[in-house]
Amino acid sequence: MNKIIFFAQIRELIGVEGLMLDAEQLSIFRLIEQLSARGDQWLLAFKERSVLCAVNQTLVDFDYIVQAGDEIAFFPPVTGG
Secondary structure (H helix, E strand, C coil): CEEEEECHHHHHCCCCCHHHHHHHCCCCHHHHHHHCCCHHHHHCCHHHHEEEEEEEEECCCCCCCCCCCCEEEECCCCCCC
16 A cells, blocks of 8 residues: 655645555556546646656656555645745
8 A cells, every 4th residue: 555645736626635545556647647537626636747746755757666655745846835
């Protein structure tokens, strides 16, 4: 299982802080496709793949293959503090 965390506008759009999902052996691109299929707000949150992704607190490309136990975080390209 993988812990998936959402930040900023993504969290606001989908109304979910995080979830547990078996994403092992999926690319980040495929994971985004699966998440986008959850409904209109999810599709909007991941619109045009305009998100950044970190795995285990390190930025990764969309071709990264998720491993068992990876923590995946999605956030918009520009975030403020």
